[in-house]
Amino acid sequence: xxxxxxxxxxxxxxxxxxGKVQKVVFSRHCSPFDIKELLCSSSNIxxxxxxxxxxxxxxxxxxxxxxxxxxxxxxYKVVPLSAGQLGEKEDMFQNVLSQVADxxxxxxxxxxxKTEITNRxxxxxxxxxxxxxxxxxxxxxxxxxxxxRDEMASRGGGRVNCPCKxxxxxxxxxxxxxxxxxxxPKYTLSQETIEALKKPTFDxxxxxxxxxxxxxxxxxxxxxxxxxxxxxxxxxxxxxxAIQENYRNNPFHNFRHCFCVSQMMYGMxxxxxxxxxxxxxxxxxxxxxxxxxxxxxxxxxxxxxxNARTELAVRYNDISPLENxxxxxxxxxxxxxxxxxxxxxxxxxxxQIRQAIITLILATDMARHGEILDSFKQKVDxxxxxxxxxxTCLKMxxxxxxxxxxxxRPTEVAEPWVDCLLEEYFMxxxxxxxxxxPVAPFMDRDKVxxxxxxxxxxxxxxxxxxxxxxKLFPQIEEIMVQPLRDxxxxxxxxxxxxxxxxxxxxxxxESMSLGGKKK
Numbered sequence: 001x002x003x004x005x006x007x008x009x010x011x012x013x014x015x016x017x018x019g020k021v022q023k024v025v026f027s028r029h030c031s032p033f034d035i036k037e038l039l040c041s042s043s044n045i046x047x048x049x050x051x052x053x054x055x056x057x058x059x060x061x062x063x064x065x066x067x068x069x070x071x072x073x074x075x076y077k078v079v080p081l082s083a084g085q086l087g088e089k090e091d092m093f094q095n096v097l098s099q100v101a102d103x104x105x106x107x108x109x110x111x112x113x114k115t116e117i118t119n120r121x122x123x124x125x126x127x128x129x130x131x132x133x134x135x136x137x138x139x140x141x142x143x144x145x146x147x148x149r150d151e152m153a154s155r156g157g158g159r160v161n162c163p164c165k166x167x168x169x170x171x172x173x174x175x176x177x178x179x180x181x182x183x184x185p186k187y188t189l190s191q192e193t194i195e196a197l198k199k200p201t202f203d204x205x206x207x208x209x210x211x212x213x214x215x216x217x218x219x220x221x222x223x224x225x226x227x228x229x230x231x232x233x234x235x236x237x238x239x240x241x242a243i244q245e246n247y248r249n250n251p252f253h254n255f256r257h258c259f260c261v262s263q264m265m266y267g268m269x270x271x272x273x274x275x276x277x278x279x280x281x282x283x284x285x286x287x288x289x290x291x292x293x294x295x296x297x298x299x300x301x302x303x304x305x306x307n308a309r310t311e312l313a314v315r316y317n318d319i320s321p322l323e324n325x326x327x328x329x330x331x332x333x334x335x336x337x338x339x340x341x342x343x344x345x346x347x348x349x350x351x352q353i354r355q356a357i358i359t360l361i362l363a364t365d366m367a368r369h370g371e372i373l374d375s376f377k378q379k380v381d382x383x384x385x386x387x388x389x390x391x392t393c394l395k396m397x398x399x400x401x402x403x404x405x406x407x408x409r410p411t412e413v414a415e416p417w418v419d420c421l422l423e424e425y426f427m428x429x430x431x432x433x434x435x436x437x438p439v440a441p442f443m444d445r446d447k448v449x450x451x452x453x454x455x456x457x458x459x460x461x462x463x464x465x466x467x468x469x470x471k472l473f474p475q476i477e478e479i480m481v482q483p484l485r486d487x488x489x490x491x492x493x494x495x496x497x498x499x500x501x502x503x504x505x506x507x508x509x510e511s512m513s514l515g516g517k518k519k
Contacts, residue, residue: 011065016075017043028065032208036063043078050081059188064211066193189218197263198270200408200480204260205416212259213240219266219287228280230344239339246295246329251423253297258290260417264402265290271480272473277385282395285353288341289360289399292330297322300428302365307437320365327358356392363396364403372396373465380471394472401469407458407487408466408480414487418450451495458488 015022024042026035040047053061053076061067061076070076189197196202197215207215220226220236247255265286269275275283298312305313305321312321331354333339342350363372376397384390406417425443432439441447466481 011067011069013067013070014072014075015039015042016077021072021075026065030065031206032064032211035065039063039078045078045080051078052081053078061188062190062193062211062214064193064206066190066196068190068192189214194218194222198267200264200267200271200405200483201410201413202263202267203413204256204263204409205413207259209244209255212256213237213244216240216259216262216291219262223266223269223275223283223287224280225284225287229284229342231341232343235338235343236341239333239341240291242333242336242339243291243295246333248297248299250297250299251427252417252420253294253299253424258294260406261293261399261402262287262290264405264408265398268398268402268476271476278391281349281353282391285356285360286395286398288330289357290402292357293326293361293364293399293403295326295329295333297326299424300431302367303440304428304432304437307432308435320362320367323362323365327361330357330361356395359392360395360399363400369400369461369465372400373468377468380468383472397465397469401465404462405480407454407462408483410483411487411490418454422448422450422453449495449498451491451498454491455488455495458484458491463488 010025010027012023012025015024022042024038026038030038036051037047039045039053040049040051043051045051051063053063053067055061055070055076056074193215197219217236217240220231225231226233226236243258244255247253247258269283269286274286278286300308302313302320302322304310306318310321312325315321316324334342337343342353345353362368372393376393379390379393383394406414408414422445425448426445429439429443429445431437442453463481463484466476466484470477470481
């Protein structure tokens with residue numbers, strides 16, 4: 001399979017270090033961590049110091065290999081971060097919060113308290129967004145707001161419904177709302193990164209979590225979803241943070257997989273020109289379902305849930321227990337006012353959006369693969385973009401494509417995902433063996449190899465599905481379908497090598513055995 005066509009030439013940037021020009025050269029394949037250490041060293045700053053880099057106009061520059069190049073006439077500056085950077089603006093922010101706390105302490109009517117705190121928070125959030133503050137955790141803000149919420153609850157005799165935490169997963173994991181201003185920095189994405197985000201060749205291993213959050217935030221702005229749904233930009237940040245925090249650290253089903261699927265959806269929207277064929281509401285449904293599709297995945301699939309009779313299987317009557325759980329967690333998060341990106345959507349529209357997102361997430365259950373693909377095949381030759389049933393079926397197929405699209409990517413990006421998936425499979429099969437449950441051969445470390453795991457899946461699941469989508473969008477053949485064919489050939493070659501080595505080892509063993517008998 002081919003890889004991206006970016007140049008291997010090193011990148012050069014120029015820094016202002018104490019009024020002198022400092023030239024810094026690094027490889028485009030350096031990690032962001034290595035580049036940060038190099039910048040610290042070049043700027044006479046101790047290693048491991050938290051830093052940011054700004055251009056001559058004071059705008060933040062993303063510290064990664066794709067950062068925009070500059071010249072000796074337009075120097076970047078490396079600045080150490082400190083807790084006191086907010087200065088007078090932070091003091092203003094805290095003073096206003098103190099005034100709110102004082103007013104609340106003198107108030108007695110719960111409804112007025114709730115209205116005033118809502119208005120104050122909205123005013124403060126807008127002010128922070130307009131001034132472009134990059135705010136770190138403000139402990140006083142959180143403490144004041146907690147006191148206010150506690151006081152509201154105590155004055156209302158327990159009648160005030162303030163659902164601050166939800167316990168909905170089998171291991172007691174909780175969704176915690178973030179009333180503070182989200183603390184991941186807003187990166188200035190380079191034009192190179194912006195263009196790469198639209199392509200399946202995007203290297204998803206290259207980014208840290210806060211950078212992936214910034215990329216997801218950019219996608220929502222770029223597609224016009226923030227404007228379409230009248231989203232509060234700070235609420236979007238809080239929602240994305242809550243999403244990240246509710247993906248577990250599994251080998252495969254983790255936040256990077258969420259980003260991978262969401263980025264592929266964003267890429268297919270551009271590649272297939274879906275903005276010209278579907279509504280902005282459809283775009284929001286596709287992207288939000290992709291972001292939420294594996295929330296709180298425990299790392300053990302539906303077969304295990306059902307065979308082990310877990311709480312999830314019992315709760316959902318053995319019907320897509322994981323996918324139903326992902327939906328439930330997604331809407332538990334959205335039920336928190338501070339994380340509700342659809343807060344300004346009218347109730348009837350939200351009801352339709354909710355149902356559409358649930359439909360897409362439930363479609364990712366591979367037990368329904370044949371049913372969904374057959375339905376799409378019946379429609380694709382006479383597809384009608386004005387037919388709601390046709391469009392719903394297309395959206396179900398699109399999220400399925402994105403969910404299992406790793407082999408569409410370049411080999412160096414795709415192959416590590418196979419290792420991650422097999423690691424998760426082996427964890428499950430080891431547990432199934434220890435609990436006396438049935439073990440699927442494709443998950444058994446004693447029976448499966450990387451080539452055998454991939455060949456059948458690519459030949460009988462991926463290629464047929466993507467080739468069916470190709471009938472509607474011929475432009476995906478070169479950039480998505482052909483890489484799948486190349487990947488199939490790659491793993492078939494590896495299998496031939498494995499088979500030859502196994503046969504050679506078998507003959508060697510037989511020869512040694514015969515030699516022993518002659519003696």
